[in-house]
Amino acid sequence: MPGLQEERDSVNSRPLIILRLATSATEEIGSTRHGNLSIFPVTGGSFEGERLRGKVLAGGGDWVTANADGTFELDLRVTLETDDGALIHMTFTGVRDDANHYFRTLPRFETAAPKYAFLNRLLAVGTGEIRPDGPVHVIEEIL
Amino acid sequence: MNTRLLMMLHVKVATPQNIGAVPHGTRRTPPLIGGDFEGPRLRGTVLPGGSADWLLLRADGVLEMDLRVTLQTDDGALISMKSFGLRHGPPEVMAAIGRGETVDPRTYYFRTTPRFETAHPAYAFLNRLVAVATGDRRAEGPIYTIHEVL
Numbered sequence: 001m002p003g004l005q006e007e008r009d010s011v012n013s014r015p016l017i018i019l020r021l022a023t024s025a026t027e028e029i030g031s032t033r034h035g036n037l038s039i040f041p042v043t044g045g046s047f048e049g050e051r052l053r054g055k056v057l058a059g060g061g062d063w064v065t066a067n068a069d070g071t072f073e074l075d076l077r078v079t080l081e082t083d084d085g086a087l088i089h090m091t092f093t094g095v096r097d098d099a100n101h102y103f104r105t106l107p108r109f110e111t112a113a114p115k116y117a118f119l120n121r122l123l124a125v126g127t128g129e130i131r132p133d134g135p136v137h138v139i140e141e142i143l
Numbered sequence: 144m145n146t147r148l149l150m151m152l153h154v155k156v157a158t159p160q161n162i163g164a165v166p167h168g169t170r171r172t173p174p175l176i177g178g179d180f181e182g183p184r185l186r187g188t189v190l191p192g193g194s195a196d197w198l199l200l201r202a203d204g205v206l207e208m209d210l211r212v213t214l215q216t217d218d219g220a221l222i223s224m225k226s227f228g229l230r231h232g233p234p235e236v237m238a239a240i241g242r243g244e245t246v247d248p249r250t251y252y253f254r255t256t257p258r259f260e261t262a263h264p265a266y267a268f269l270n271r272l273v274a275v276a277t278g279d280r281r282a283e284g285p286i287y288t289i290h291e292v293l
Contacts, residue, residue, distance in 0.1 A: 010290070011144065071271050093258070095272065142256075
């Protein structure tokens with residue numbers, strides 16, 4: 001099929017949101033059956049993109065497990081509230097490998113708001129960065 | 144988003160086990176009976192035991208996929224791959240796929256997000272990456288073009 005080879009050479013994406021998280025003091029659970037578990041509570045934040053923007057509600061967090069190979073396994077869940085009042089449940093798993101400057105996530109979204117139902121039907125990839133005022137994730141929709 | 148080709152994965156599926164209406168949708172589970180994969184850095188075959196795709200057709204018409212597959216490289220390493228995915232598209236396209244017809248994969252959305260686990264040092268890089276895949280549903284089973292997210 002024409003065009004298929006080009007599609008195999010790359011994956012198309014487009015910007016979805018930039019997510020800024022505010023976190024409070026880490027809760028160190030310590031050694032668990034999978035590794036050392038730290039919980040980063042999310043106390044707030046904001047997100048902005050062409051199709052949605054708003055704030056992050058307090059109450060979520062990122063459950064971060066230290067792997068034996070020095071990488072971290074991420075498991076985040078937060079609630080986003082858009083500027084027009086819709087609630088969006090967002091989760092991601094991901095990898096943080098500081099030695100290789102690799103911090104990538106696979107976000108998923110669930111919402112009941114018809115306006116944002118497109119989020120229920122897409123997969124996404126995030127690039128994370130730890131900044132002094134908290135983590136920032138640049139999230140792209142996989143087309 | 145920067146990516147590079149990790150592999151093409153062909154899986155062969157058997158007749159699905161129709162679990163039926165469950166609380167979150169309609170569940171069916173096609174076991175995988177084989178397949179192969181090939182890419183610049185790894186190649187091999189799909190082991191049939193313990194590999195299947197746990198499918199859930201949601202009320203909004205989106206098919207959620209939860210693929211678990213064991214890959215065996217040509218030099219004997221075992222790699223566990225799990226990928227969550229979504230498939231949806233125009234009703235007529237989804238119906239054609241249901242009838243086992245080959246349709247242009249650009250006419251529907253079939254994307255997955257593979258993660259890998261292995262104990263083999265030669266393939267340890269797989270433990271440290273996330274990937275995205277584009278699927279092409281064929282009658283004998285899907286073909287996944289899997290890219291590493293750089």
